[in-house]
Structure formats: C-alpha cells, structure tokens
Amino acid sequence: xxAVEFRDVSFAISGRTILDHLSFTVERxxxxxxxxxxxxxxxxxxxxxxxxxxxxxxxxxxxxxPTREWxxxxxxxxIGYVIQEAGLFPHFTVARNVGLVPNLEKWPPAKVNALxxxxxxxxxxxxxxxxxxxxxxLSGGQRQRIGVARALAANPAxxxxxxxxxxxxxxxxxxxxxxxLRLRSELRKTSVFVTHDVREAIRLGTRIGLLxxxxxxxxxxxxxxxxxxxxxxxxxxxxxxxx
Amino acid sequence: xxxxxxxDLFEEGTGLLGEHLMLVVTSIVIACAIxxxxxISAASNVRIRRFALGFASIGQTIPSLAxxxxxxxxxxxxxxxxxxxxxxxxxxxxxxxxxxxxTGILGVDPAVHDSAVAxxxxxxxxxxxxxxxxAAPTIIAGxxxxxxxxxxxxxxAAAIGAGGLGVFIFRxxxxxxxxxxxxxxxxxxxxxxxxxxxLGWLEKRWAVKQTIRG
Numbered sequence: 001x002x003a004v005e006f007r008d009v010s011f012a013i014s015g016r017t018i019l020d021h022l023s024f025t026v027e028r029x030x031x032x033x034x035x036x037x038x039x040x041x042x043x044x045x046x047x048x049x050x051x052x053x054x055x056x057x058x059x060x061x062x063x064x065x066p067t068r069e070w071x072x073x074x075x076x077x078x079i080g081y082v083i084q085e086a087g088l089f090p091h092f093t094v095a096r097n098v099g100l101v102p103n104l105e106k107w108p109p110a111k112v113n114a115l116x117x118x119x120x121x122x123x124x125x126x127x128x129x130x131x132x133x134x135x136x137x138l139s140g141g142q143r144q145r146i147g148v149a150r151a152l153a154a155n156p157a158x159x160x161x162x163x164x165x166x167x168x169x170x171x172x173x174x175x176x177x178x179x180x181l182r183l184r185s186e187l188r189k190t191s192v193f194v195t196h197d198v199r200e201a202i203r204l205g206t207r208i209g210l211l212x213x214x215x216x217x218x219x220x221x222x223x224x225x226x227x228x229x230x231x232x233x234x235x236x237x238x239x240x241x242x243x
Numbered sequence: 244x245x246x247x248x249x250x251d252l253f254e255e256g257t258g259l260l261g262e263h264l265m266l267v268v269t270s271i272v273i274a275c276a277i278x279x280x281x282x283i284s285a286a287s288n289v290r291i292r293r294f295a296l297g298f299a300s301i302g303q304t305i306p307s308l309a310x311x312x313x314x315x316x317x318x319x320x321x322x323x324x325x326x327x328x329x330x331x332x333x334x335x336x337x338x339x340x341x342x343x344x345x346t347g348i349l350g351v352d353p354a355v356h357d358s359a360v361a362x363x364x365x366x367x368x369x370x371x372x373x374x375x376x377x378a379a380p381t382i383i384a385g386x387x388x389x390x391x392x393x394x395x396x397x398x399x400a401a402a403i404g405a406g407g408l409g410v411f412i413f414r415x416x417x418x419x420x421x422x423x424x425x426x427x428x429x430x431x432x433x434x435x436x437x438x439x440x441x442l443g444w445l446e447k448r449w450a451v452k453q454t455i456r457g
Contacts, residue, residue: 050361077363087358091376101362150362160361 001064003028003158003190004049010057011044011214018044020214021058026158031184031191033205035198035236040211042194046160049192050079062158077101080151080159080189084166086143088135094120094146095131101154119149123179141172145179152187161193165200177203198236202226210236252426256411260430263407266325266397267434270332271390278337279382282344283370292345299338307396310334311403328397328405335396336389343385347378380450387442394435398427 002025011019019041026032034042047053048060051072059066062075088097096103098119099112107115117127123145135143144164151159165173177200184191195201201208202222210218210225212232218225225233278299285292305313310331314321320330351374359373375382401409411427414420 052357052361073363073365075363076361079361081358081361083354083358083361085354087352087354089355089359089373090352104363104368 002026002061003063004192005061005064006045006048006058007061008058009045009048009055009060011041011048011053012056018214019048019055022214022216023058024209024216024219026190026192028190029188030206031193031204033193033195033201033208034211035195035201035205035208036211037196039213041214042196042211043162045211046162046192046194049158049160050076050081052076077105077154078156078158080154080156081162082144082147082151082159082164083162084164085140086135086147086150086164088143088146088150090135092134093131094125094133094135094138095127097135097146098149098153100150105154115153116149119152120146122152122183123149125149139172140168141176144168144176148179148183152183152189157190159189159191161191163195164193166195166197173200180204198240202240248422252411252422256408256426256430259406259408259410259427260434262325262405263394263397263409263431263434266328266332266400266405266407267390267393270329270336270393270397271386273329274333274336274340274389275386277333278340278385279344282341282382283348285341286345286348286374295341296338296345299334299341302334303338305334307331307335307399308402311399315403323404325400325405327403328400328407332393332397332400336393339385339388339392340382341385343381343388344378347381347385348374350381351377380446383442383446383449387439387446390438390442391435394431394438398431 004026006022006024009019009022010017022045024032034045036042044053048055048067049062051067051070054068059068061067062070062079067075089100092100095113095116099116102112102115116131120127120130125142125145130138130142130146135146138146147164165176168176181204183189193201193204195204202225205222207219207221208225209216210228210230210233218228218230218233220228226237228234228237281291281295285295302310311328314327314331315323321327355373355377356369359369364372397405397407398409398412400407401413408427408431411423415423415425415427
C-alpha cells in the first residue's frame with residue numbers, strides 16, 4: 001500500500017481547473033518533489049493530501065483510505081505540515097509551538113517537555129536557549145527549523161513541505177536542505193515537497209513530479225529528469241544550466 | 244449660598260453618576276454578549292457578515308435623540324425609562340464591537356490560520372487558541388470605542404427618563420443654568436477619559452503580553 005495515492009484527481013474552483021486528472025503514488029520513505037511554476041497546481045495537490053481541500057473529481061488515498069473517509073482532524077494530526085515562513089503561532093513560545101499537536105492529543109506535560117527538548121536538539125536549536133523564546137525573537141532560518149520540529153512532533157508517517165525554504169537566503173537555504181537530508185536519513189519519513197526551485201528538487205527528491213497547468217508532465221528520478229525531453233522539463237533544466 | 248448649591252449638586256450627582264454607570268456597564272455587557280459571538284460567526288460566514296455589519300451600520304446612522312424617540316412607542320422594548328435607553332445604547336455600542344471582532348479574526352495571518360488547521364486543530368481549538376488571542380487587541384480596541392461613545396450618548400438617555408448625568412445637562416439647558424450643565428458634562432467627560440485610558444492600557448498590555456512573554 002502506498003503512503004499516498006492520487007487516483008484520477010481533478011480540482012476546480014469557480015470554473016477554473018487547477019488540477020487535471022492527476023494520478024500518481026508516493027511510496028513509503030520516499031521524497032516526492034512536486035516541481036512547477038507558480039500556478040501549476042503543486043500547492044493545491046499538497047493540500048489535497050491533508051484534506052485542507054477536497055478533490056472535485058477522483059480521490060486521494062492516504063494509507064489506503066480516501067481523504068473523504070478520514071476524520072480530517074485525525075488525518076491532519078497524522079501528517080506533518082511545513083510552510084513558507086513556518087506559520088508559527090506568534091503568541092506561543094517555541095516550546096508551545098513545537099509541542100502543539102502532542103498537547104492537542106493530551107499527552108502528559110512531562111512527556112511533551114521531553115519530546116520538545118529532543119526535537120529542538122534534533123533541529124540544532126538547544127531547548128535551554130530556545131524553548132522560552134517567541135517566534136519574533138528568531139531568525140528566518142531558526143523559525144523554519146522550529147517549523148520542521150513542530151511538524152515532527154506527533155511522529156507523523158507523512159510530512160508535507162510547501163516551499164518551506166523559499167523565503168530564506170541562499171546560504172541558510174542550503175543549510176536547511178542539508179538538515180532535511182540528514183533528518184530524512186535518520187527518520188525515514190515519507191515526504192511530499194513542493195518547490196519551484198529546480199536545484200532544490202534535484203537535491204532533495206528521490207523522485208520529481210513536474211506539474212504544468214495542472215497536469216503531471218513528468219514523473220521520475222532526478223537522473224531521469226535530467227535526461228527528459230519534455231519541453232517543460234527542458235525549460236527548468238535550462239534554468240539550472242544558465243546559472 | 245453657593246456652597247449649599249454645590250453640596251446639593253454633589254449629592255444628587257453621586258446618584259446620577261451611579262445611574263449613568265449602570266446604563267453604560269449594562270449596555271456594554273449586553274453589546275459584548277451579542278457583538279462578540281455574532282462577530283465570530285460573521286467572520287466565518289460571508290452572509291452573516293454582510294447582514295450583521297449592514298444592520299449594525301444602519302443602527303449607527305440613526306441620530307441618537309431620534310432613536311430614543313422612536314423606541315418610546317414600541318411595546319416591550321420601548322417606553323419611558325432605563326430599559327429603552329439600554330436598548331438604544333446597545334444598538335450604538337454593537338457596531339464597533341462587532342466590526343472589530345470580525346476585523347480581528349479575519350486579520351489573523353493566513354499562514355498562521357492554515358498551519359493551525361493543518362496541525363489538526365478543531366474549529367473550537369482554532370478559535371480559542373489562535374483566533375481569539377490574536378484578535379484580542381483589536382476586539383478590545385472596539386470595546387474601547389464603544390465604551391467611550393456610550394458614556395457620551397448615555398447623557399441623552401435622560402431625555403426619555405432614564406436618568407444619569409444627562410439629567411443635569413437637560414435641566415441646565417432648560418433653566419439656562421451653566422453650573423447644572425457643567426455638573427453633568429464634566430463628570431461624563433472625565434468618566435470617558437478614564438474608561439479610554441483603562442481600556443487603552445488593557446489593549447496595549449494584551450498586545451505586549453502576546454509578543455514578549457507569557
């Protein structure tokens with residue numbers, strides 16, 4: 001059973017088709033990068049996985065069960081979600097941000113605290129320094145690390161990343177990409193990662209799915225992507241070679 | 244003797260001030276009890292929002308003296324006295340409270356709102372843990388405007404026999420007695436300033452509390 005499966009999924013809003021008959025699977029432990037220009041539908045596809053949106057055609061299966069049949073709250077607590085600018089709660093300390101889902105799940109406070117410390121260490125921000133700070137007291141890169149720690153908190157089987165490193169400077173971005181690779185080799189989570197940065201896609205993806213105007217025009221390994229003759233794939237590769 | 248006059252004014256004034264406070268506090272409490280829940284549902288529903296804000300805006304446009312007059316002949320809510328005044332004052336206080344509740348909740352950063360939903364917060368948790376705390380300074384700002392204007396508008400309530408500091412003002416106007424007018428106007432103004440400062444402090448404290456510590 002795949003971690004995530006799109007079965008002939010379409011999504012339209014006010015008469016405009018965003019996703020057009022999309023079918024693909026995300027296998028356990030892999031990182032599928034959804035690559036595409038702005039407006040290609042990649043974020044929409046991501047939001048269909050945790051039932052932030054519902055398909056208007058076809059179905060999305062998570063762990064074999066259509067998102068329609070999941071209790072959305074249960075589904076979302078089983079899926080980590082990291083977005084650009086992290087979306088941290090400005091009125092919560094770092095510790096409360098990271099411990100959010102375990103707290104919602106009513107874990108005993110001692111257990112939450114231990115987990116928060118462990119996660120903060122894991123993302124390189126020691127709890128002794130950072131647990132009591134507020135998001136505004138952190139740099140962009142630190143906020144994003146906290147975002148990752150928060151997403152890992154409930155030990156979700158699946159992680160969704162929506163251009164998480166898009167707003168960071170190139171040096172910090174590279175740092176966090178390396179962090180991502182390190183965490184992946186340690187934790188072996190299934191990830192779906194949305195980006196418009198072809199370099200990031202090739203670095204992080206075990207497979208790349210290329211979206212163009214709501215259709216998946218390419219799906220394969222970074223090596224296959226490099227050799228693809230699809231015009232959209234060539235256009236993205238040209239960006240890489242122009243640099 | 245002037246001192247006797249002042250003493251009488253002071254004695255009567257204490258009672259009128261009490262009435263005034265009662266009118267204001269009751270009206271504001273009712274306006275909050277209606278406005279905040281209505282604002283919460285209006286924030287998540289466009290139809291309720293249009294209807295509620297439209298209704299409250301219309302209420303706001305009616306001149307206050309006219310509104311007090313309109314309410315007198317209406318059965319149950321109308322008539323002479325305090326309850327009619329309270330109905331009118333609630334109508335006036337409603338708009339700023341309602342509007343600021345809606346604005347505050349809709350003003351929550353979409354990224355914060357989305358990540359709260361994506362973390363698996365229920366609607367109630369989202370409201371309690373994210374939307375209301377982040378909207379609180381805006382809601383308090385609305386409460387502040389409502390309170391200050393209600394303290395002023397409540398002086399007109401004396402025209403329909405609701406008492407309060409307006410009694411001095413209307414009597415002073417009728418008898419061309421400046422001292423009486425001032426005896427009503429000055430305490431009302433001071434009360435408004437005091438409420439403004441207190442709620443302003445609360446508003447600021449809340450905003451600071453949520454970004455610095457706690």
